Amino acid sequence: MSRINGDQRLPRVPTRADKVRVPVWMLLVALAFKGLWLALRGCWRHRVVVGSLVAVLLVVHRVGLAGLGALVGGLALVAVVWWRVHGRSFWPVVWWLWGRARLTFVYRWRWKPAMVHTDLAIRMPTSTGDQVTFDEYFPRIRSIRSSRSVDVLRVELLPGQTPASWAEQAEALRHVFRARRCQVHGETTRFVRVSFHRHDPLTRPVPPASLDDDSDDAGPDPAGTVDPTGARRSSDVGRLVAGLSAVPVGRCEDGTEWTLPVRGSHVLIAGATGAGKGSVLWGLLRGLAPAVRAGLVELWVCDPKGGMELAFGRPLFTRFATTTDSIADLLDDAVARMQSRTAVLAGNTRLHTPTTVEPLIVVVVDEIASLTAYVTDREVKKRIGAALPLLLSQGRAPGVVIVAAVQDPRKEVLPFRDLFPVRVALRMTETDQADLVLGNGARERGARADEIPRALPGVGYVLHDGNPDPVRVRAGYIDDAEIGRIVTHYRPTPRGGWTPDISGYLDDDDPFDGLDQAA
Numbered sequence: 304m305s306r307i308n309g310d311q312r313l314p315r316v317p318t319r320a321d322k323v324r325v326p327v328w329m330l331l332v333a334l335a336f337k338g339l340w341l342a343l344r345g346c347w348r349h350r351v352v353v354g355s356l357v358a359v360l361l362v363v364h365r366v367g368l369a370g371l372g373a374l375v376g377g378l379a380l381v382a383v384v385w386w387r388v389h390g391r392s393f394w395p396v397v398w399w400l401w402g403r404a405r406l407t408f409v410y411r412w413r414w415k416p417a418m419v420h421t422d423l424a425i426r427m428p429t430s431t432g433d434q435v436t437f438d439e440y441f442p443r444i445r446s447i448r449s450s451r452s453v454d455v456l457r458v459e460l461l462p463g464q465t466p467a468s469w470a471e472q473a474e475a476l477r478h479v480f481r482a483r484r485c486q487v488h489g490e491t492t493r494f495v496r497v498s499f500h501r502h503d504p505l506t507r508p509v510p511p512a513s514l515d516d517d518s519d520d521a522g523p524d525p526a527g528t529v530d531p532t533g534a535r536r537s538s539d540v541g542r543l544v545a546g547l548s549a550v551p552v553g554r555c556e557d558g559t560e561w562t563l564p565v566r567g568s569h570v571l572i573a574g575a576t577g578a579g580k581g582s583v584l585w586g587l588l589r590g591l592a593p594a595v596r597a598g599l600v601e602l603w604v605c606d607p608k609g610g611m612e613l614a615f616g617r618p619l620f621t622r623f624a625t626t627t628d629s630i631a632d633l634l635d636d637a638v639a640r641m642q643s644r645t646a647v648l649a650g651n652t653r654l655h656t657p658t659t660v661e662p663l664i665v666v667v668v669d670e671i672a673s674l675t676a677y678v679t680d681r682e683v684k685k686r687i688g689a690a691l692p693l694l695l696s697q698g699r700a701p702g703v704v705i706v707a708a709v710q711d712p713r714k715e716v717l718p719f720r721d722l723f724p725v726r727v728a729l730r731m732t733e734t735d736q737a738d739l740v741l742g743n744g745a746r747e748r749g750a751r752a753d754e755i756p757r758a759l760p761g762v763g764y765v766l767h768d769g770n771p772d773p774v775r776v777r778a779g780y781i782d783d784a785e786i787g788r789i790v791t792h793y794r795p796t797p798r799g800g801w802t803p804d805i806s807g808y809l810d811d812d813d814p815f816d817g818l819d820q821a822a
């Protein structure tokens with residue numbers, strides 16, 4: 304690092320001899336002032352370090368080294384007690400201090416050379432008539448936010464710079480600051496947020512999110528599903544319907560929950576073989592399960608792989624098709640439901656609200672390319688080719704949505720790829736595939752789906768809420784035991800509700816007879 308010397312001004316280039324001669328004492332005084340000015344400026348720039356050093360020296364001067372040790376021990380004790388008693392207020396302070404330390408010892412330390420050598424500093428030649436010098440301008444770090452795995456710097460752009468010019472240098476900055484990954488997010492104006500990811504928080508499998516009514520271990524509860532009076536508590540229904548816009552699927556890189564919208568959206572999951580598409584599909588099915596049990600969602604599932612991936616969940620599904628013929632029928636029926644619903648809803652509402660009478664229909668398709676590119680029967684291919692774009696272009700508002708997985712996201716394979724508003728890019732085999740899934744420039748903004756290691760299935764990139772910057776995520780790992788539990792616990796009740804079995808009371812002697820006689 305010491306050899307990178309962008310910190311220093313370029314040597315002055317004399318253009319003609321100095322004319323003014325000054326006495327030596329005046330030169331020495333000027334040099335002394337300059338030295339003082341540089342020292343004060345250095346102290347101000349590194350005020351945290353200088354302040355800490357001065358504080359330590361003062362303590363040693365007053366109470367000696369033993370006193371300093373006692374003070375450090377006391378502070379450590381207070382920190383441990385604070386952590387145990389109120390961890391929620393303790394950790395933000397720790398991360399703030401950690402961020403200040405990294406700002407001082409890592410980022411400020413290497414900032415100027417990094418800016419010079421990545422062309423993010425501006426050097427302007429100026430001439431005084433006697434000499435040609437260079438004025439230097441460096442982007443300023445305005446704040447830092449640190450956590451266990453990432454440092455986010457908020458940097459003020461210099462005139463003429465754009466977030467794109469920073470994004471181009473992300474790889475170089477990553478190496479200078481020895482980060483695992485560097486991502487640049489542009490703010491609306493003037494600032495960029497540069498994230499240096501140090502550790503990968505997604506290397507361990509992510510446990511599946513807890514479902515709201517997991518605590519209700521009573522198993523399928525028909526009386527609660529379709530209440531005999533048809534009046535399941537409206538707060539529950541409201542909560543379940545709201546949950547359809549953010550179904551928990553896994554975890555984002557920043558530790559927050561990763562959710563996908565299903566109501567009012569279609570979802571495409573793209574990834575090479577073994578990338579973990581199954582875990583995203585199962586994550587969605589699992590997240591939808593409480594609403595399935597409540598009768599607010601119907602799952603119409605197509606598994607062209609003959610049921611290899613999804614047959615496990617059969618009891619949760621309203622319809623399940625595995626052959627291309629039966630899938631074509633299923634899709635035709637979905638189109639018919641969509642059109643009849645549209646006729647009823649048109650002019651009344653712009654987005655269907657699921658009810659037990661008219662539930663949200665989620666058409667799930669594993670390996671959708673089997674239906675669009677690899678079908679050999681021309682008649683069936685034509686039917687599927689007509690139904691899918693109709694559902695994708697018109698199904699969101701009347702509540703018939705598609706969740707599909709695909710290995711190869713090319714247009715020739717999936718011509719209506721762009722009709723999916725929500726897309727997930729898991730591990731890809733080629734560099735341009737992240738752009739195909741998430742849109743042009745996604746890879747440059749950080750969606751390096753082709754660099755996801757094989758050892759991390761379920762890891763991928765998504766775009767959130769119109770934000771062009773991709774977010775790295777990992778789907779929760781759902782094993783066969785969990786699928787079995789979900790299927791048993793949440794399978795829907797047959798329509799018509801629950802009829803209590805009272806035959807035991809009516810067999811030989813009617814219990815009400817006695818009452819009649821007594822009366």
Ligand SMILES: Nc1ncnc2c1ncn2[C@@H]1O[C@H](COP(=O)(O)OP(=O)(O)OP(=O)(O)O)[C@@H](O)[C@H]1O
Nearest residue numbers: 508575576577578579580581582760761778779780
């Ligand atoms: N989120 C995850 N966390 C940990 N391991 C996972 C995760 N998702 C999948 N795996 C593991 O990776 C393997 C491959 O996953 P999966 O079958 O879902 O991939 P896929 O993309 O559906 O592949 P294919 O297209 O060949 O069916 C699984 O056997 C599973 O053990």
